[in-house]
Amino acid sequence: MTQLTDRLVLDFAADVRRDLALVPKQLQSKYLYDALGSSLFEAICRLPWYRITRAERRLLDAHASDIIERLTRDSGRAVPLIVELGCGSGEKLMILAEALQTAGRAGRVHLIDISSQALEQSERTLGRLHHVSVVGHRETYEVGLRQAAAHREHGNPMLVLLLGSNVGNFDTPAALGFLREIRAALAPGDFLLLGADLVKPERDLLLAYDDPLGVTAAFNRNLLVRINRELGGTFDIGAFAHRAIWNAAEHRIEMHLESLAAQSVSIDAAGLTVRFGRGERIWTESSYKYDERQIDTMGARAGFTIAEQWIDDEARFALTLFRAR
Ligand SMILES: C[S@@+](CC[C@H](N)C(=O)[O-])C[C@H]1O[C@@H](n2cnc3c(N)ncnc32)[C@H](O)[C@@H]1O
16 A cells, blocks of 8 residues: 555656646646545535536436446346446445346446545445445556456446546547547447536536635645645645636636746655746646537547437536447
């Protein structure tokens, strides 16, 4: 465990060093999720303005038994393998696992999350069930997917979950590349369940990513707290403000941290001193928003056909069940 933690800290330092030298300055969104970041994300999911979680739960509640029926239909008594990429609390996977139980089937679940707090929580949640075995991977999506796919047994169907619009954190070419990686880990007839947020009025999007309670601002600024603690940084947290911007041309919400003054920051473990001009920003996250056709096309180009697509009209959110060709 110590070795793994050391490797992740080394990667963090190297990524921070590289990404703060970019123009504009950037930090990768996967680093938003330390223990406090994961707790703040759970709080965001409960905010009235962030509707993704409730919408996706509504769709899963309504269609979990259908999804499980399709997954197990042709496989006799085989034991399905369900892999969730970026599982967070594991509550959504729990809905599918309960449907598996109702169908009288056993299953194997692999949870992948870069956040140890999220992984521990989801392992606890899923660990309550007797009909599924649970394996956790504290890894990036790509490494975790490779590790989980190695457990695939011939004849057992596999379902990969990429929920919560996690796909929206990738830019368009990277999202397609990632779906192709998922496809490569699957056999023909296996499934991918993709949750993706749809374009909606700008006002609703901005409230979801810049809420009046300031929880999303705390989630974003906590990345600087994390750099100070883990990498020996000297960020003055009060000197950076949260900004959420709707980039209409690119169909994405961008989160930034804006320097409120000209200032210098040093980051010991990255061997770095960074200068900021007043108003200069660090780009910390993108959340792409889609229309239904884009989702279908992306899946088709990655080697899938659509088995089913369900839309939550209230929050404009799509849950798509893809089948590997
Ligand atoms: C937006 S949250 C969504 C959580 C959950 N899927 C849901 O729908 O509520 C993203 C989750 O993915 C994890 N995560 C983000 N980037 C990751 C990466 N590159 N590799 C592995 N996990 C990642 C985070 O720690 C977090 O738990």
